[in-house]
Amino acid sequence: MTEYFLHIAIISALHIILALSLNLIIGYCGQVSLGHAAFYGLGAYTSALAAIHWQASFFLTLPLAGVVAALFGLGLGIPTLRLRDDYLAIVTLGFGIIVDLILLNLEVTGGPDGLVRIPPPQLAGVDFRNKFMYLLLVALVVAFTLGLIYRLVHSRHGRALKAIRDHEMTARVMGINAAAYKISIFTLAAGLAGLAGALYAHYITFINPESFGLHTSILVLTMVVLGGMGSILGSVVGAGVLTILPELFRRFADYQDLAYGAMLIALLIWRPQGLLGTGKISQKFSLAKNRAKKGN
Amino acid sequence: MLTLKSVHSYYGSLHVLKGVSLHVRAGEIVALLGANGAGKTTTLKTISGLLKPRTGQVEFQGEDISRLSAEAIVQRGIAHVPEGRRVFSTLTVAANLELGAFARRDHQAVKKDLQEIQERFPILRERARQPAGTLSGGEQQVLAMARALMARPKLLLLDEPSMGLAPRLVQQVFAIIRHLQATGTTILLIEQNARAALKVADRGYVMETGRISLDGTAAELMDHNEVKRAYLGKGYQEVWED
Amino acid sequence: MLLQQILNGLTAGSVYALIALGYTMIYGILGLINFAQGEIYMAGAFATVLLLSAYKVNFFVAFLFGMGVAAVLGLILERLAFRPLRGSHPLVPLISAIGASIFLQSLALLLFGPADRAFPLQFEFAALDIAGVTVSTLQVAIFVTALFFMALLVVFVKYTKFGKAIMATALDQDTARLMGINVDRMIALTFLIGSALSGAAGIMMAIYYNTTYPRMGLLPGLKAFSAAVLGGVGNIPGAIVGGLLLGVAENLGAGYLSSGYKDAVAFAILIIVLLVRPKGLLGGRGH
Numbered sequence: 001m002t003e004y005f006l007h008i009a010i011i012s013a014l015h016i017i018l019a020l021s022l023n024l025i026i027g028y029c030g031q032v033s034l035g036h037a038a039f040y041g042l043g044a045y046t047s048a049l050a051a052i053h054w055q056a057s058f059f060l061t062l063p064l065a066g067v068v069a070a071l072f073g074l075g076l077g078i079p080t081l082r083l084r085d086d087y088l089a090i091v092t093l094g095f096g097i098i099v100d101l102i103l104l105n106l107e108v109t110g111g112p113d114g115l116v117r118i119p120p121p122q123l124a125g126v127d128f129r130n131k132f133m134y135l136l137l138v139a140l141v142v143a144f145t146l147g148l149i150y151r152l153v154h155s156r157h158g159r160a161l162k163a164i165r166d167h168e169m170t171a172r173v174m175g176i177n178a179a180a181y182k183i184s185i186f187t188l189a190a191g192l193a194g195l196a197g198a199l200y201a202h203y204i205t206f207i208n209p210e211s212f213g214l215h216t217s218i219l220v221l222t223m224v225v226l227g228g229m230g231s232i233l234g235s236v237v238g239a240g241v242l243t244i245l246p247e248l249f250r251r252f253a254d255y256q257d258l259a260y261g262a263m264l265i266a267l268l269i270w271r272p273q274g275l276l277g278t279g280k281i282s283q284k285f286s287l288a289k290n291r292a293k294k295g296n
Numbered sequence: 297m298l299t300l301k302s303v304h305s306y307y308g309s310l311h312v313l314k315g316v317s318l319h320v321r322a323g324e325i326v327a328l329l330g331a332n333g334a335g336k337t338t339t340l341k342t343i344s345g346l347l348k349p350r351t352g353q354v355e356f357q358g359e360d361i362s363r364l365s366a367e368a369i370v371q372r373g374i375a376h377v378p379e380g381r382r383v384f385s386t387l388t389v390a391a392n393l394e395l396g397a398f399a400r401r402d403h404q405a406v407k408k409d410l411q412e413i414q415e416r417f418p419i420l421r422e423r424a425r426q427p428a429g430t431l432s433g434g435e436q437q438v439l440a441m442a443r444a445l446m447a448r449p450k451l452l453l454l455d456e457p458s459m460g461l462a463p464r465l466v467q468q469v470f471a472i473i474r475h476l477q478a479t480g481t482t483i484l485l486i487e488q489n490a491r492a493a494l495k496v497a498d499r500g501y502v503m504e505t506g507r508i509s510l511d512g513t514a515a516e517l518m519d520h521n522e523v524k525r526a527y528l529g530k531g532y533q534e535v536w537e538d
Numbered sequence: 539m540l541l542q543q544i545l546n547g548l549t550a551g552s553v554y555a556l557i558a559l560g561y562t563m564i565y566g567i568l569g570l571i572n573f574a575q576g577e578i579y580m581a582g583a584f585a586t587v588l589l590l591s592a593y594k595v596n597f598f599v600a601f602l603f604g605m606g607v608a609a610v611l612g613l614i615l616e617r618l619a620f621r622p623l624r625g626s627h628p629l630v631p632l633i634s635a636i637g638a639s640i641f642l643q644s645l646a647l648l649l650f651g652p653a654d655r656a657f658p659l660q661f662e663f664a665a666l667d668i669a670g671v672t673v674s675t676l677q678v679a680i681f682v683t684a685l686f687f688m689a690l691l692v693v694f695v696k697y698t699k700f701g702k703a704i705m706a707t708a709l710d711q712d713t714a715r716l717m718g719i720n721v722d723r724m725i726a727l728t729f730l731i732g733s734a735l736s737g738a739a740g741i742m743m744a745i746y747y748n749t750t751y752p753r754m755g756l757l758p759g760l761k762a763f764s765a766a767v768l769g770g771v772g773n774i775p776g777a778i779v780g781g782l783l784l785g786v787a788e789n790l791g792a793g794y795l796s797s798g799y800k801d802a803v804a805f806a807i808l809i810i811v812l813l814v815r816p817k818g819l820l821g822g823r824g825h
Contacts, residue, residue: 026629030627030628030629031629032629032632032633032636034636076809078813079809079812079813080809080812082812082816083812083816086569086571086628086632087571087767087812089571089573089632089636090571090573090760090763090808091808091809091812093573093760094760094764094804094805094808095805097756097757097760097801097805098801098802098805101798101799101801101802105798105799214640214756218636218640221633221636225633229629254648255644255648256644257640257641257643257644257647258640258641258644258645258648260637260640261637261638261639261640261641261642261643261644262637262641263637264633264634264636264637264640265618265619265634265637265638265641268623268626268630268631268633268634268637269622269623269634272626272630284627285626285627285629285630344716345715346712346715346716365715365720366715366716366718367715367718367719367720370716370717370718371718375716376716378712378713378716382710382712382713384705384706384709384710384713385709386705386709387702387705387706387709391702391705394699394702395702395703395706395714395717395719396717398699398703398717398718398719399717399718443717447717447718
């Protein structure tokens with residue numbers, strides 16, 4: 001039983017990283033990525049392949065997974081966020097489909113069967129097959145993610161980001177390169193999703209493209225909206241709730257996507273700030289209705 | 297014809313109109329003067345239904361229209377020419393004119409009105425098939441006013457019709473306003489160009505920070521020291537005079 | 539070979555163009571990428587297939603029925619998922635559209651199951667051999683039907699009162715209201731038209747590939763959006779040109795590069811257009 005709870009905790013923690021990183025995109029780019037699961041998958045496959053083919057240590061393949069996913073994020077962010085950020089959702093949706101297509105068709109990724117026998121992390125004297133130890137490892141990355149976001153928000157760049165978030169036009173006039181900041185945030189978020197992917201691959205030890213499809217991207221999006229767009233604590237809670245609830249309602253697994261779809265619409269209409277959104281970003285999404293055009 | 301009774305309007309939480317009362321009688325030209333941000337445009341938007349007053353009443357021909365939609369208000373006979381002309385730039389000039397009559401059901405009469413308007417403003421006939429965005433500023437203003445006339449309004453709301461126009465065109469716009477009055481259209485007019493406005497107007501109101509601060513006949517306002525100092529200014533070139 | 543690919547491409551492209559018109563019109567009037575467009579396409583196909591399987595109705599009746607179901611679904615979506623969110627930050631209706639898309643897809647999966655359904659056709663199509671190029675009368679029928687709908691739309695938008703009112707609403711909602719145009723009704727009308735066209739597209743694709751399944755709208759939806767971007771989002775002739783070009787490019791890509799990545803061509807085009815000419819070939823308009 002403990003094993004089972006530890007498993008849920010690990011999956012929750014991975015979802016927390018995904019939700020936090022997607023929330024960064026929503027909060028600071030004002031856009032949504034539907035390819036978040038693809039970055040997650042890129043991280044998972046990168047790390048797994050490096051470990052299988054080069055016998056590289058997990059502690060090298062983990063950052064590698066992050067960097068590879070981030071590079072893809074950069075490549076996608078530059079054309080998309082430079083001029084028309086409202087295309088990000090559909091471009092990332094397409095990206096997700098392409099990544100899926102490639103994972104299914106390439107020989108090296110094992111096609112639909114995916115990769116098996118991914119080695120668990122090895123570190124002198126620590127057995128990461130022990131779920132508790134693995135949870136600690138994942139928790140460390142969650143802490144790293146939270147620390148990174150905290151540092152980001154409270155740095156000079158954080159102030160620029162806030163300026164872009166609140167008044168993009170004014171920020172641009174002040175000489176802040178809004179597009180460059182948005183691309184950086186998107187790249188960072190993709191990298192974080194890549195880290196989560198690596199952690200997932202070496203935990204589950206077998207992966208196939210199914211785990212990294214649109215379903216997962218929608219799941220993460222629902223977590224963020226449920227918790228509250230722009231709320232860090234909200235993402236943590238949203239990820240927890242939407243990891244645990246499906247476990248409780250296994251019998252209704254077929255209705256999961258139906259529920260997520262309905263939930264997204266219902267939340268936006270009746271509670272756009274989500275469970276915990278109270279901050280500036282949440283207000284942007286909920287109170288916009290009252291913000292009228294300037295005139296006299 | 298039109299009566300506003302202590303109207304309060306808001307943009308979101310911003311309180312813009314703080315108890316505006318005014319009236320316009322049939323056949324009159326009434327000028328609404330005041331500095332930028334005084335609430336003149338908001339007053340017009342509240343009348344035409346783009347903005348709903350939070351409290352207070354807007355009555356038109358004895359009917360309370362303050363809760364009606366903008367579409368319903370157009371059908372009652374109020375046409376609003378918004379600030380900055382706002383012609384539908386990628387649609388043709390002819391399409392713009394036809395849309396002016398969108399609310400009307402008397403299709404034969406609409407056709408006749410279109411003919412008449414094109415006769416009165418030949419430029420609109422010459423450019424009929426051209427996108428409205430390709431017209432010059434002055435031509436766009438003429439189009440915006442003609443478009444409003446296609447609704448056969450009883451009351452015309454004009455927001456800064458001379459803004460950004462060359463002096464010669466300003467003259468032309470005011471000539472149209474005079475002509476409209478002569479043909480029985482009632483007009484409520486906002487103008488930065490206070491002197492020109494008072495020249496054509498019968499009466500006027502001065503607005504300050506969301507309230508009416510002064511009202512009177514055009515002649516009274518023209519002589520009023522406050523108005524002279526604030527809105528007429530010395531040495532203002534009288535370009536609109538023939 | 540080349541001519542064959544172009545012909546196949548034009549057939550698929552004319553269908554993409556129909557969906558792209560829906561995207562472009564809705565984007566033009568609301569600034570919203572309607573993610574559920576692909577599901578409306580799917581719904582149109584399912585409605586027709588189910589009606590034809592259950593009752594002995596005339597094919598053309600079933601076709602119109604499918605378009606009608608798609609149109610009504612579009613209206614319901616607009617009313618329930620988008621209208622309550624009007625005036626919010628643009629991201630909010632976008633996420634709502636994503637929610638609607640996933641909801642409809644899983645609903646179809648629950649109702650109809652994941653299996654493919656063949657299209658119960660009542661007549662046969664001939665294959666014509668013209669100078670080494672095989673053209674089926676089905677391809678001709680699809681292409682001509684799609685062109686007919688496009689022409690109908692262009693005439694509607696350019697020459698009718700309500701068509702012009704839709705364009706006016708897309709350009710400037712406040713001023714449209716000052717003309718006495720009911721903006722809500724024009725937005726609903728746009729959804730109705732866009733959805734009916736997508737429904738027609740879905741039915742034709744279901745016949746072409748002889749298959750109907752819940753996720754059938756995903757890829758054509760994405761491709762049609764790429765087509766709309768290629769032509770310039772918000773631009774009606776752009777959507778038509780973009781759709782046709784994309785269909786041809788995709789088939790050429792499949793023929794000369796690799797058929798396994800046929801579906802990736804649209805996406806590559808989307809990225810290239812965003813990099814090189816973000817306003818599209820004919821220039822964007824609206825939001």
